[in-house]
Amino acid sequence: MPVSPPPLKGLPLNALRAFEAAARLGGFAAAATELGVTAGAITAHVKTLEEALGAPLFERHARGVRLTALGQRVLPDFVEAFDRLGLAVQTLRAEAAPRQVHIATLPAIAQLWLSPRLPAIRAAAPEIAVSITAMEAPPDLKRAPFDLNLFFREDNLGRLVxxxxxxxxxxxxxxxxxxxxxxxxxxxxxxxxxxxxxxxxxxxxxxxxxxxxxxxxxxxxxxxxxxxxxxxxxxxxxxxxxxxxxxxxxxxxxxxxxxxxxxRTLRLWSARPLRPGSAAARVADWLSA
Known part of the structure; x- marks a missing residue:
């Protein structure tokens, strides 16, 4: 008689994501902000993960949390894994909606520099839809669903605008x-x-x-x-x-x-190479021309 053992139960993805964000950012509150949830939700996810593993990942202190030796050993692998997942999701979005371009930028740049240039882009390529999200600091493009980043920087990342x-x-x-x-x-x-x-x-x-x-x-x-x-x-x-x-x-x-x-200079960059002729590449060319 064949034996059919029950499948080994995996670890919840949301709990793994909460652990990685809290470990990388150094606290539950910062992880909650990045993931768009409450600090209590991060705490609950991490506790669920620790209970499933039977081992602590963080040491709790009055001033916050600190990774255990186990947490420190596994963090680099999880950071790489979620970076790759984020980039794969971006590729999926771009392939599914090839005529949409999402730009993250400072509020002042959005209103004073970018907005006046949108009519020319629409006139030249009416088939491209450009969405703009204003934020005070550049997002992690490996995780955030943006095609282009437009911010003042002091390094040489991306294109000089x-x-x-x-x-x-x-x-x-x-x-x-x-x-x-x-x-x-x-x-x-x-x-x-x-x-x-x-x-x-x-x-x-x-x-x-x-x-x-x-x-x-x-x-x-x-x-x-x-x-x-x-x-x-x-x-x-x-x-x-x-x-x-x-x-x-x-x-x-x-x-x-x-x-x-x-x-600092105004610079435009993407987390992944822009495919020549793609909507994002065309918008980037217009903005940096």
Whole structure:
């Protein structure tokens, strides 16, 4: 009589994913943010996995968690496995929807640099649908479902799209009273919460030795700060790629000649090679031209 033993029960994929994310990112809260679940869900998944294995993967402490020796040994294999899975999923998405392109970028880049270029892309290739997701930091493209990444970077990853030079900009009606950088002390100076050191970086080249402390509103959205500058609310440090359109139309002017080129540049990249002639490759060519 043939023997049919019950199949060996596998480990739950969601639990393995929770372990890998928590181990790679160094905590349950960070893993929850990446996976879009609660920290309690990560805790439950990891506990289920540890119970199934009969061995702990993390040491719990008052300040967080730390991998056990077992967890440290197996983590590299799981990182590689989920990286490969993520890339395979991206390939599947691209093959299933070859005319859709998903771009991840900063909110300011999305609104001020990318959005004005979309009509030309639609006119040149109406069959391509471009989706944009604005986020404050680049995603892990090996895991996230994006075809292209467009962010400021200080390395040479991907394609150079534009240099980043900074200099004060304002509405034309304010420029007449701005002759010397020290005249900025008499007008509101708008700031961006993320690029909080812009004014000091520019002042170092415009007036060396001048300790300038801007007085004026602070915005968490750079695009909103640009809009308020156009409205005459004050002077803002402009990032050349992001204010080029307003300068071209005359909505903004640069009252001073001094500029500072930053180390970072606007760069476009993908986690996997773009197939020549594909929708993503065509969009990348347009954006980096």
């Amino acid at each position: 534009s240099a980043d030079e900074i200099f004060p900009v304002c509405a034309p009606q304010l420029a007449a009273d701005l002759v010397h950088p020290r005249d900025l002390a008499q007008v509101p100076c708008l700031s961006d919460a993320v690029w909080a050191d812009d004014w000091q970086l520019w002042a170092e080249v415009a007036a060396p030795g001048w300790s300038f402390a801007p007085r004026g509103p602070v915005f968490s959205l750079y695009a909103l700060a640009v809009e308020e500058t156009v409205n005459g609310a004050g002077v803002l440090v402009g990032h050349e790629p992001l204010v080029a359109q307003q300068l071209a139309t005359g909505a903004l002017v640069a009252p001073f000649g001094a500029r500072r080129r930053l180390r």
